[in-house]
Amino acid sequence: MxxxxxxxxxxxxxxxxxxxxxxxxxxxxxxxHGDQAKLLAGGHSLLPLxxxxxxxxxxxxxxxxxxxxxYIRDAGDHLAIGSMTTHYMLESSALVQxxxxxxxxxxxxxxxxxxxxxxTIGGSLAHADPASDLPSxxxxxxxxxxxxxxxGERLIPADGFFQNTWTSTLYPEEVVTxxxxxxxxxxxxxxxxxxxxxxxxxxxVGVAVSLxxxxxxxxxxxxxxxxxxxxxxxxTAVEEALRGGPSTRExxxxxxxxxxxxxxxPGELKGSPEYKLHLARILTLRALETALSG
Amino acid sequence: MKIExxxxxxxxxxxxxxxxxxxxxxxxxGLPGTKRVCESGECGACxxxxxxxxxxxxxxxxxxxxxxxxxxxxxxxxxxxxxPVQEAFTQNGAIQCGFCIPGMIVxxxxxxxxNPSPTQEEIRHVFVGNLCRCTGYKKPIxxxxxxxRDDDTS
Ligand SMILES: Cc1cc2nc3c(=O)[nH]c(=O)nc-3n(C[C@H](O)[C@H](O)[C@H](O)COP(=O)(O)OP(=O)(O)OC[C@H]3O[C@@H](n4cnc5c(N)ncnc54)[C@H](O)[C@@H]3O)c2cc1C
Numbered sequence: 001m002x003x004x005x006x007x008x009x010x011x012x013x014x015x016x017x018x019x020x021x022x023x024x025x026x027x028x029x030x031x032x033h034g035d036q037a038k039l040l041a042g043g044h045s046l047l048p049l050x051x052x053x054x055x056x057x058x059x060x061x062x063x064x065x066x067x068x069x070x071y072i073r074d075a076g077d078h079l080a081i082g083s084m085t086t087h088y089m090l091e092s093s094a095l096v097q098x099x100x101x102x103x104x105x106x107x108x109x110x111x112x113x114x115x116x117x118x119x120t121i122g123g124s125l126a127h128a129d130p131a132s133d134l135p136s137x138x139x140x141x142x143x144x145x146x147x148x149x150x151x152g153e154r155l156i157p158a159d160g161f162f163q164n165t166w167t168s169t170l171y172p173e174e175v176v177t178x179x180x181x182x183x184x185x186x187x188x189x190x191x192x193x194x195x196x197x198x199x200x201x202x203x204x205v206g207v208a209v210s211l212x213x214x215x216x217x218x219x220x221x222x223x224x225x226x227x228x229x230x231x232x233x234x235x236t237a238v239e240e241a242l243r244g245g246p247s248t249r250e251x252x253x254x255x256x257x258x259x260x261x262x263x264x265x266p267g268e269l270k271g272s273p274e275y276k277l278h279l280a281r282i283l284t285l286r287a288l289e290t291a292l293s294g
Numbered sequence: 295m296k297i298e299x300x301x302x303x304x305x306x307x308x309x310x311x312x313x314x315x316x317x318x319x320x321x322x323x324g325l326p327g328t329k330r331v332c333e334s335g336e337c338g339a340c341x342x343x344x345x346x347x348x349x350x351x352x353x354x355x356x357x358x359x360x361x362x363x364x365x366x367x368x369x370x371x372x373x374x375x376x377x378p379v380q381e382a383f384t385q386n387g388a389i390q391c392g393f394c395i396p397g398m399i400v401x402x403x404x405x406x407x408x409n410p411s412p413t414q415e416e417i418r419h420v421f422v423g424n425l426c427r428c429t430g431y432k433k434p435i436x437x438x439x440x441x442x443r444d445d446d447t448s
Contacts, residue, residue, distance in 0.1 A: 009318050010333040010352075017295065017312035017357055040358070047315075047353045048334045060312075064358055088347070112423025113401065114338055117347040118354065199422040200336070 012050035016059045023069070023148055023175050026061050030173040031150055033059040039175060040064070041084060041123035044115055069122070069177060072096060077183055079103075083122025083176040087134075091116060100181050102190035102210065106137045109192065112200040122176040125161070128168040128231070131202040135162055136232040137192060140208040140222040143181045149174035162231035186219060188212045189291040193283040194226070197270060203227050204271045205279035207235075207259070209287040211247070218242045218251075223284060228265040228276055237261040238284060247292060256285035297360035301325075302369025310356040316342065319356035320366060327367035327396045338424035341397040341404075342366050348404035350423075367396035370403055379403045382441035383434065390428030398424045402438045411442055 020026035030037050036058035040046060049055040063069060069084035072093050079100055081090070090096050090107035097104045110116055110124075110133050124134045125145060138145070138158040145156045149171055161168050170176065190210040194203045206226030212219040221242035223235040241255035260277040267273045297308050301320070310319050317340045320328050328351060329339035335353040342351045343365040370377035376384070379402050389395055398421060405412065405420045412420070417438045421431060 009315070009330065011315075011318075012313045014311075014313055017355075019357070019360070043355065043358060044335060044350075044353055047355070051333060051353075062358060065361075111335075112338065113405070113420055114341055114348050114350045114423045115335060118349050199419075 010051045012047065013053060013056040015057055017062065018059065019062045019065045021065060023063075023066060023177055026063060026066070026175050027148065027150055027173060029059070029061045030175070033061075035172070037061055037172075039126070041126075042086065042119040043123075044111075044119040045123060045127045045129065063122075063175070074099065075180070079181040079183070081121060081179040081181065083178060084120050085122075087111075087116035087119050087121070087124075088113075090121065099183055100141065102141065102192060102208065103137055103181060106133050106192040106194075106208065109133060109194050111202075115200075121179055125158075125179070126168060126170060126176050128162050128164075128166050130162075130165055130230050130232070131227045133192065133194065133203060133206060133226060136206060136208045136224045136226040138179060138181070139232045139234065140190070140210050140224040141181050142222070143179055145176055146178040146180065147171075147174040148177050153177070155180070159234070165230045184210070184212065186212045186214060189294045191287050191290045191294060193287040193290070195279050195283055201270075205265075205276050205283055207280065207283045207287045209284070209291050211242070211288070211291045213247050213292075216247055218245055218247050221255075223259070223287075225259070225263075225280055225284075228263050228280055233263065235259050235261075235280075235284065242288075249289065249292070252288040252292060253285060256281055256288055259284035295357055297357055299356075299359055299361070300363040302365055308356065312355065312357050314356050315352055316344075316354045316356045316359050316364070317351040320351065320364070325366050325368050329393055329396060331393065332425075336425065337394070337397070338401060339394050339397040341400045341424070343400060343404050346404075346407070348401045365400075367400050370399065377403055378441045378444065379406065379438060382437040382444065386433050386437040386440055388430070388433035388437035390426065390430035394424055394426045395434075398426075398434050402434075402441075406438075406442070412438070414439060 038057035040060045040062040069082040071082040073080040087107040087110045143158045192208045194206040203226045208224045210222040221239045223238045225233045237258040259280045265276040331339040335350040340352040
């Protein structure tokens with residue numbers, strides 16, 4: 001029985017495994033093993049790739065035992081989130097629900113319950129998959145990503161962190177330790193619209209919206225799209241159309257028309273480029289209307 | 295690699311290859327209730343409870359579970375006393391071919407710990423990560439609802 005069992009299993013290629021006990025040790029291991037090494041967080045993006053042999057790192061450096069990377073703290077003017085914080089922790093945290101409701105709302109829309117129980121925000125951002133939800137969310141929230149490497153720590157603005165499909169500005173020997181999400185000033189209203197075929201699917205297109213409203217006008221607007229390019233895409237034409245204008249349905253409708261301006265989304269099995277452009281406009285309209293009424 | 299885990303309440307020492315999934319480690323140790331299906335975390339048939347949370351064991355390395363407490367479908371019952379969700383599944387005929395059922399039971403049992411009286415809508419949301427290709431969601435949802443009701447009256 002044991003042999004039959006193994007012959008049907010999907011097994012990642014062999015590697016060395018190191019359970020790091022601190023961030024410093026993880027950085028040391030990354031330096032020591034160079035190209036061969038890869039960090040392991042929840043493993044829910046990396047292990048499926050390894051099983052398909054799309055990734056075959058020689059050394060896995062597991063962050064899972066570093067308990068002090070798992071926290072959500074009120075840091076005065078921002079929320080400080082440890083990189084190993086799971087989607088489930090974000091979804092269920094009263095602090096996140098109260099201070100940055102968009103983040104808990106969107107974390108609750110990632111994959112399914114089992115995935116949210118294990119996948120982490122740090123892994124989700126470092127993985128830089130354009131179909132992932134949280135990259136758009138941290139971009140619209142103008143969050144900062146703290147990375148620590150051999151030469152110390154740096155704070156990377158989410159705008160600019162994502163470079164290309166599966167590529168961020170992180171250096172290979174850097175570890176994401178914290179995500180800092182600034183608290184909104186003024187009356188903001190935000191939402192994430194995610195369009196998918198089945199309830200657990202990735203977004204065909206998603207849109208994150210954050211509006212700062214001021215006496216019938218839009219003081220500031222953030223609109224960021226998921227899965228219409230190789231990174232999260234800021235819909236600058238929509239933002240510019242909204243900023244300083246009236247917060248009426250007509251104005252929002254006119255702005256949403258511009259959501260597909262300049263986009264050139266790749267087609268895929270789930271949606272052609274034209275379909276995605278259509279979704280970008282419709283979802284932006286829905287998101288703006290939801291934010292306005294919310 | 296040598297690791298210590300607690301499996302269904304019993305501490306065990308395992309010698310596992312580092313590239314072995316928790317799913318395989320469990321099945322090779324005589325716990326076949328956890329099913330191998332999609333191998334990519336999509337279908338939920340391999341769900342087990344790790345330190346109190348239902349997870350897909352096919353995309354978790356056994357070594358990642360070192361030091362943790364694992365509950366499989368075999369460990370939900372107390373002696374011959376089935377878990378209320380298991381009892382409700384049998385009473386409601388919540389079964390088609392049966393392959394996805396252990397994952398559904400584990401997931402539902404875990405969710406009820408957090409929310410002991412969910413609505414039908416909430417249960418539907420929980421089963422998003424448990425694929426049944428016989429299209430048999432109606433009875434499992436009814437079963438969980440009845441487990442909740444029976445629990446109220448007892
Ligand atoms: C069935 C399924 C459905 C899913 N659906 C969705 C979905 O709808 N939306 C969505 O957004 N995501 C989805 N995901 C992905 C899920 O959210 C992943 O958990 C997440 O993207 C990666 O997080 P992780 O902790 O699992 O990272 P891992 O898989 O462990 O790591 C991913 C990458 O990031 C690197 N990394 C991890 N942590 C760090 C760190 N602290 N510093 C630097 N580099 C690091 C790793 O080296 C690796 O390259 C799904 C996954 C599955 C299996």
